[in-house]
Each structure stands twice: as structure tokens, then as C-alpha cells.
Amino acid sequence: xxxxxxxxxxxxxxxxxxxxxxxxxxxxxxxxxxxxxxxxxxxxxxxxxxxxxxxxxxxxxxxxxxxxxxxxxxxxxxxxxxxxxxxxxxxxxxxxxxxxxxxxxxxxxxxxxxxxxxxxxxxxxxxxxxxxxxxxxxxxxxxxxx
Numbered sequence: 001x002x003x004x005x006x007x008x009x010x011x012x013x014x015x016x017x018x019x020x021x022x023x024x025x026x027x028x029x030x031x032x033x034x035x036x037x038x039x040x041x042x043x044x045x046x047x048x049x050x051x052x053x054x055x056x057x058x059x060x061x062x063x064x065x066x067x068x069x070x071x072x073x074x075x076x077x078x079x080x081x082x083x084x085x086x087x088x089x090x091x092x093x094x095x096x097x098x099x100x101x102x103x104x105x106x107x108x109x110x111x112x113x114x115x116x117x118x119x120x121x122x123x124x125x126x127x128x129x130x131x132x133x134x135x136x137x138x139x140x141x142x143x144x145x146x
Contacts, residue, residue: 039112062077063080064104068133074143085118100127111128
């Protein structure tokens with residue numbers, strides 16, 4: 001108790017903004033961790049994605065721009081833009097609602113929110129590739145270039 005009154009409270013008093021910043025950061029980490037654990041969209045690594053494609057007939061949906069897709073994409077992946085998913089223009093992928101769906105973006109950061117939209121639209125098994133196409137390419141895994 002003496003440590004708190006002699007060390008921590010004076011520090012917080014003298015560095016209020018810094019202390020508030022740490023508290024906000026700590027709360028944000030807790031909220032994001034809980035949200036991630038409760039999410040129906042799971043993050044997978046490259047090895048898991050390869051296994052799902054080869055053994056479980058997973059479908060890869062690449063949500064990058066058409067130009068990025070042409071520069072390099074995973075074999076047999078389908079290119080659909082996030083705006084099309086948000087606007088419910090997903091007729092080309094509706095047939096995959098019961099399949100495992102793996103979403104891929106540039107770096108794995110924006111796919112989760114798109115995945116949540118797909119789950120709300122009835123897709124049963126939605127996954128996001130950790131680190132996106134950058135991570136895939138970083139491990140020298142094959143890309144199709146058109």
C-alpha cells in the first residue's frame with residue numbers, strides 16, 4: 001500500500017495525460033481481445049489456409065482492388081471489392097455460403113470487418129488470412145500473375 005501512495009499516486013498526479021493514455025490503451029486492448037474472441041470471423045495463418053484449401057475445399061476471396069489482384073493473387077481466388085460486399089452485391093460468391101471462406105486483403109487489417117458482414121449475410125465459416133497477401137508473398141508462396 002505504501003508503494004501506491006508513495007510512488008504511483010504522485011506519478012499519476014504529475015503525469016496525468018500519460019497515465020490516462022496508458023489506461024485508455026489498456027482498456028482498448030482488453031476490449032479488442034474480447035471482441036476478437038467472441039467474433040465469428042477467425043484469423044488463420046498461411047499453413048492453416050493451405051490446409052483448408054487442399055483438404056476442406058475452402059474458397060479464397062480476395063478483397064483487394066482489381067489492379068492489385070492482377071499483380072498477384074492466390075490460385076483460384078475470387079476477386080470482389082469490399083464496397084460490393086457492403087452493398088450486398090455478392091451474387092458471384094453466394095454459392096459459397098456453406099463453404100469455408102478465407103478473406104484476403106493487402107495486410108490482414110481490413111478483412112475482419114468485411115468478414116463480419118459476410119457472417120451477417122449467412123456465410124457460415126469465414127476466416128481471415130493473417131498478414132494478407134503481404135504475408136503470403138513474404139513466405140514466397142505461389143501467386144498467379146495476370
